[in-house]
Amino acid sequence: MSITTNHVQLWEIQQMAKKIRITIVGASGRMGRMLASAVEEDQDLEISGLIEVQGHLLIGKLANKEISGLKSNLEFSDDIEVALSASDAVIDFTNPETSVSIAKLAARYHVVDVIGTTGFSQKQLKQIEKSARETTIIRAGNMSLGLNILTGLARKVSKEVDLDFDAEIIEMHHGKKVDAPSGTALMLGEAVADGRGKSLDDLKEKPRDGIVGPRKKEKIGFSVIRGGDIIGNHSVMFAGMGEQIILQHNATDRRIFARGAVKAVKWGITASEGEYSMLDVLNLH
Numbered sequence: 001m002s003i004t005t006n007h008v009q010l011w012e013i014q015q016m017a018k019k020i021r022i023t024i025v026g027a028s029g030r031m032g033r034m035l036a037s038a039v040e041e042d043q044d045l046e047i048s049g050l051i052e053v054q055g056h057l058l059i060g061k062l063a064n065k066e067i068s069g070l071k072s073n074l075e076f077s078d079d080i081e082v083a084l085s086a087s088d089a090v091i092d093f094t095n096p097e098t099s100v101s102i103a104k105l106a107a108r109y110h111v112v113d114v115i116g117t118t119g120f121s122q123k124q125l126k127q128i129e130k131s132a133r134e135t136t137i138i139r140a141g142n143m144s145l146g147l148n149i150l151t152g153l154a155r156k157v158s159k160e161v162d163l164d165f166d167a168e169i170i171e172m173h174h175g176k177k178v179d180a181p182s183g184t185a186l187m188l189g190e191a192v193a194d195g196r197g198k199s200l201d202d203l204k205e206k207p208r209d210g211i212v213g214p215r216k217k218e219k220i221g222f223s224v225i226r227g228g229d230i231i232g233n234h235s236v237m238f239a240g241m242g243e244q245i246i247l248q249h250n251a252t253d254r255r256i257f258a259r260g261a262v263k264a265v266k267w268g269i270t271a272s273e274g275e276y277s278m279l280d281v282l283n284l285h
Contacts, residue, residue, distance in 0.1 A: 023049030023083040023090040031093045038258035047072045049083025084109040089265045096120045107134035112268035115139040118183025132275035136268045140278040141183030143260025150249045151191045152284045154236045158195025165238040172225040172233040181222045
């Protein structure tokens with residue numbers, strides 16, 4: 001009996017000492033490099049795969065030779081299935097089509113899937129939801145702690161103020177961002193709508209251009225700004241008669257998203273199958 005107990009204790013120690021193996025998709029891009037650095041900085045994690053698209057110039061080349069500051073001697077690869085078969089988790093900041101495909105593979109290989117991609121269609125979101133029946137998926141429009149706190153505050157204020165306060169989401173990003181409104185802005189809009197007991201689909205205002213008439217009560221408006229190298233600034237404004245309540249978050253360093261993704265991986269390793277958000281990870285519901 002004591003031998004069995006000792007074996008169990010030894011196994012538990014080995015599991016505690018085991019590092020979480022992570023595949024990073026889009027690893028040579030700006031966000032991918034930050035993710036790789038964040039993983040290497042965490043003693044509980046290790047990089048198990050660096051994935052790029054087929055035909056990429058870095059395929060077959062060593063990461064520590066090609067990316068300044070990285071220690072990993074892994075080669076960049078385009079074989080996502082091989083990488084996932086040797087991983088516990090995958091971090092994906094790519095594009096909606098790619099993310100849907102990776103979610104399916106994550107379900108097949110039962111690895112935690114952290115998705116920072118935005119711009120999904122409703123059909124694509126349904127596909128990710130289906131994959132989450134077989135594995136743990138954490139998907140968020142924004143991975144930063146501060147922005148998720150802002151989301152919780154937006155929901156709370158929306159619940160407290162009456163409909164005489166018009167809700168507007170203002171977001172600013174760099175000129176190369178392709179989707180609008182941003183996934184973060186939509187996440188904030190969903191929080192405001194939830195505070196009012198409705199869905200964003202019911203309350204979202206159409207883009208304003210030309211003679212659009214007076215603003216409709218209860219609707220949630222979005223203003224989009226694109227330019228320069230703005231990482232991401234978001235404001236939620238509740239405009240009343242004679243006063244405005246403005247909640248704001250400005251991102252000045254993309255590493256906040258990488259740190260959030262790493263936190264999501266570590267939380268997701270012990271979570272059951274299903275789709276979660278950073279509000280779950282940070283216990284901000």
